[in-house]
Amino acid sequence: MKLVVLDGFTLNPGDLSWDSLCSLGDCVIFDRTAESEIVDRARGAKILLTNKTPLRAATLEALPNARYIGVLATGYDIVDVEQATRQDILVTNIPEYGTKSVAQMTFALILELANKVGLHDEAVQQGQWSRSPDWSFWKAPTIELAGKTLGIVGFGRIGKAVSQIALAFGMDVLVTAGHRPDDLPRDVRWGSLDEVLAQSDIVSLHCPLRPSTRGLINSERIAHMKPSALLINTSRGPLIVEEDLADALRRGRLAGAALDVLSSEPPASTNPLIGAPHCIVTPHIAWATQEARTRLLQTAVENLRSWLDGHPQNAVN
Numbered sequence: 048m049k050l051v052v053l054d055g056f057t058l059n060p061g062d063l064s065w066d067s068l069c070s071l072g073d074c075v076i077f078d079r080t081a082e083s084e085i086v087d088r089a090r091g092a093k094i095l096l097t098n099k100t101p102l103r104a105a106t107l108e109a110l111p112n113a114r115y116i117g118v119l120a121t122g123y124d125i126v127d128v129e130q131a132t133r134q135d136i137l138v139t140n141i142p143e144y145g146t147k148s149v150a151q152m153t154f155a156l157i158l159e160l161a162n163k164v165g166l167h168d169e170a171v172q173q174g175q176w177s178r179s180p181d182w183s184f185w186k187a188p189t190i191e192l193a194g195k196t197l198g199i200v201g202f203g204r205i206g207k208a209v210s211q212i213a214l215a216f217g218m219d220v221l222v223t224a225g226h227r228p229d230d231l232p233r234d235v236r237w238g239s240l241d242e243v244l245a246q247s248d249i250v251s252l253h254c255p256l257r258p259s260t261r262g263l264i265n266s267e268r269i270a271h272m273k274p275s276a277l278l279i280n281t282s283r284g285p286l287i288v289e290e291d292l293a294d295a296l297r298r299g300r301l302a303g304a305a306l307d308v309l310s311s312e313p314p315a316s317t318n319p320l321i322g323a324p325h326c327i328v329t330p331h332i333a334w335a336t337q338e339a340r341t342r343l344l345q346t347a348v349e350n351l352r353s354w355l356d357g358h359p360q361n362a363v364n
Contacts, residue, residue, distance in 0.1 A: 048072040049092040050351075053080040053100040058119050058340055067348045068096075071355065086110065096347065097125065104130035115139075115354055117347050122256075123363050132364045139350040139361045143204060145339040150208035152333035153251055153281050156305035157197075159327060160277050161190045193217035198247030200240065200263070201254030201282065202228060209251060210235055221246060224254065244271040249279065256283035266291040269300060277303045281333045284308040293319035296326055307333045 050072035052065075056079055059065065065076060072094055080088055080100050086109045089095055093112055095102065098119040104127040107113065111134070116126055118140045131138050159165060166186050170176065176184065197213040199206045202224040210220045210232065220235045223243045231237055240263075244250060250272065254260050264278065265288040272278075278301060280287060289310055295301045303325040309318060312331055320326055334340075346361070353360045 048094065050074045050094040050096070051089050051092040052076040052096045053085065053088065054078070054098045055096075055119075057098055057335075058344060062337060063341060063344055065344075068344070068351070071348070071351055082106075089113070094351065096351075099125055101125045102131075103127050107131060107134055107136065115351065117350055118363075119343060119347055128364050137354060137359055137362055138364050139354070139359065140363055141343050141346045141350075142361055144342040144346060145334040145336070146204045146208050148336040148339040149205050149281050149333040150212060151336075152307060152329075153205075153209050153253075153279055154212050156279050156281070156307065156327060156329070157192070157249060157251070157277070160279075160303045160305050161192055163187055163189060195219070195248040196221055196246055198222070198238075198243035198250040200224070200243060200250065200252050203253065203255075205281075206251075206253035207232070209253065225259075240268075241271055244268055245273075247276060248273065249277045251279040252282045252286050254282060254286065256285055261285050262288045264288065264292065266294070269295045272301060274300055275302050277301070277305070279305050281307045284310040284312065290319050293323040293326070296323045301325075303327075305329075307331055 052075070055076045065074065068074060077088060082101060085100060085102070085106050089110050091112055092110070094115045094117070095113055096117040096119055102116060102125065107127060107130045113134070113136050116131060116136055116138045118126060118138065121141055123138060123140045126138050128138055163186065170186050193216060196219040199210055199220065199222040202222045206222065206224070210222065213220050214234055221238050221243050222235055223238055223240050227237055238246070252264070254263070263286045269291060278292070292304060296304060305327040306320065307329045308331055309320065309328065314321060320328060350361050
């Protein structure tokens with residue numbers, strides 16, 4: 048049974064083993080696949096695995112032998128699920144693997160904005176401390192998180208994990224989401240989106256990308272935020288209208304932002320947030336610890352094995 052991995056490099060650049068996957072079929076693994084190469088590479092395959100290589104309706108129609116698509120991620124919008132269903136192709140995803148890693152990265156970004164570790168390390172490496180007349184100096188003010196309000200937009204697994212870390216730092220946690228949970232944790236307050244934006248010292252986005260959340264953070268909503276506030280996004284880039292955020296940072300309407308995701312990835316060099324003042328951008332790495340990638344690959348193998356055994360799990364259609 049032919050099994051094709053269309054874009055395996057991001058998941059496994061060489062530090063993991065494909066052996067458990069390859070034991071399930073005649074396995075062909077490509078690091079990357081251009082959209083124009085998909086049909087030739089996947090022709091005859093019954094099983095396709097993809098991370099970000101799109102499987103659109105026309106592509107699937109050209110692959111009549113396909114019966115299983117495993118998405119190597121949580122989001123599966125890169126697959127035309129309706130077309131897959133019409134062709135009797137099962138689609139699975141990886142619903143949970145990186146909660147702790149993404150929560151950790153969220154606080155790495157918060158702490159970088161709060162303590163400016165990179166800025167001060169750079170100053171030391173450049174000799175500024177050696178030349179200083181004082182035993183301690185700082186390039187910019189730092190802030191203490193204890194007593195600050197962290198607003199969390201979206202309160203699923205990652206949002207809850209972030210709230211636990213925030214409470215350990217002594218922060219006040221204020222959350223909002225599409226639906227208020229019945230089991231809101233103790234010491235976590237609930238509010239509307241407007242209340243979260245207006246009252247928070249730091250706002251962290253953890254909501255899914257849907258039509259209702261696309262462009263959620265725009266100039267109008269930024270106007271509700273404190274000028275001293277910080278914005279964190281480790282969720283999805285299109286949650287933010289990037290031109291509006293860049294403009295707010297330039298005009299001092301926000302004190303800073305730290306983003307692990309952008310609207311288009313990799314971004315164009317003209318993206319307004321690259322080079323924007325007081326803005327940190329990392330290349331979508333929150334999910335990518337070795338531990339999280341190991342869990343992802345293990346789940347992908349379990350998904351496929353379950354389907355082969357006639358008991359599919361994590362199906363999205």
